[in-house]
Amino acid sequence: MRLRRPLIALAGLAATALTLTACASGTSEEPSAAPDAAVGEGFPITIEHAFGETVVEAAPARVATWGWGSTEAAIAVGVYPVAVAEQSWTVGEGNLLPWVEGAYDEAGIEHPVVLNDDEGGASVPYEEFIEATPDLILAPYSGLTEEQYDTLSDIAPVVAYPDAPWTTAWDENIEITARALGLEAEGEAVLDDIDAYLADEAAAHPEFAGKSFAGIWDGDGVVSVYTAADPRVAVLTELGLEVAPSVAELDSSDGGFYYDLSYEQLDKLGSDLVVNYSSSKEAAETLLTKPETQAISAVAAGRVAQVYDPITVSSVSPPTALSFTWPDGMPALIESIAGALAE
Structure with a gap:
């Protein structure tokens, strides 16, 4: 059985997020949580990562994701991001991954803004993030540089990867995402289902x-x-x-x-x-x-x-x-x- 690494809670938050997000306009005010989703609890929640520590003060209403997998992890625990990273190599410019699109459609949730990432993370569309007015940015499996992390942190709290770019374990990605959303128990349930699937396949x-x-x-x-x-x-x-x-x-x-x-x-x-x-x-x-x-x-x-x-x-x-x-x-x-x- 896989041993999951614990998530460590500490402290820290960028102070200028409200200044930048207040300048955004023309965005939907629909919340990122599905109508019947569980509301996160245990806030404030603090996550340690490669660039320091991030505090999530309250249950986020507008989540943005960057990198890979955190979009799906959020949806799996009942939170539908309002802005997600583009996967241009996979599905082309401006499109959603089929399993992501299907999840939004099945839940009857408006599709998210697709954030331009035609350079594979080499650049970050900061103005598009500002326009999306997120109150949390999830990037636990990404290639963020420290400079990109610092700039994004001026827009909203950012949860980065725990160790090195593009190396976060698939299960830890789910754990970190669920914990940041205050939905740790829901994340464990998702992992239990995946564990059972993998165990069944190994036995077969x-x-x-x-x-x-x-x-x-x-x-x-x-x-x-x-x-x-x-x-x-x-x-x-x-x-x-x-x-x-x-x-x-x-x-x-x-x-x-x-x-x-x-x-x-x-x-x-x-x-x-x-x-x-x-x-x-x-x-x-x-x-x-x-x-x-x-x-x-x-x-x-x-x-x-x-x-x-x-x-x-x-x-x-x-x-x-x-x-x-x-x-x-x-x-x-x-x-x-x-x-x-x-x-």
Whole structure:
């Protein structure tokens, strides 16, 4: 059973948020909570993160999200953000992820503002945040820099990641989001359901136990290897798989979520299985036949589980509170892993 890391409550809040949010205009005043949602409790709540501490003084009425997964985590506990980060690589400019759009439609909630993120977090649309008038910004799984965090904190309290960019565990993302909203018990219920799902899948696939794997993305002249710190890798260990020792032995990321391995070094990436993420079916098929990638023993043996196309890759990279049971996502990946190990 997975051990969840505790969330530490401390102190701190930016003082100029009201000045900036008071200048915003033309935004909807609809609250971000569904009509029948539970109201958070236990405020003020204080969350420690990589940039310090943030106090959430009262139950937020207008939540904005940035990065990945916190939108779904908020919805799963009954809070519908009024502004969410754009996922341009996945669904294109201005669109919502299908499982997010479906959740809003099913609840009869107006769709949120989609915050421009066409640079993958390299820039932050501060004016769009101001126009959305949030009273809380959730970014526990994101790539925020300290400068971006400081600027956003002038708009509303910001909950950042606990350790390093893009490394927050999928379950910790849900925990942090639920706690910041005062809905910790609801977050635990969501996690219990996911735990049960993963335990059932592990029991259904005893052949996964102890098998080593490497998660990769084939690039131009290099293969990107996802480290054990990456949540898309960590979640697969819940099924009984183990990250291959070679992944750590070759790691040059200095604590990051991935590193690039030159084609000349691919023969060192030993594992029972490779999980390959690709942008298209064609790219996935190319990996299997490219002479250079045949140096990876699992690829040469055909022991490759494939995940391709932006939406499917996003549904498991890592899975979120709403995408765990997305039919073409984790369920399909589990079956692909089973097929690869049968080779």
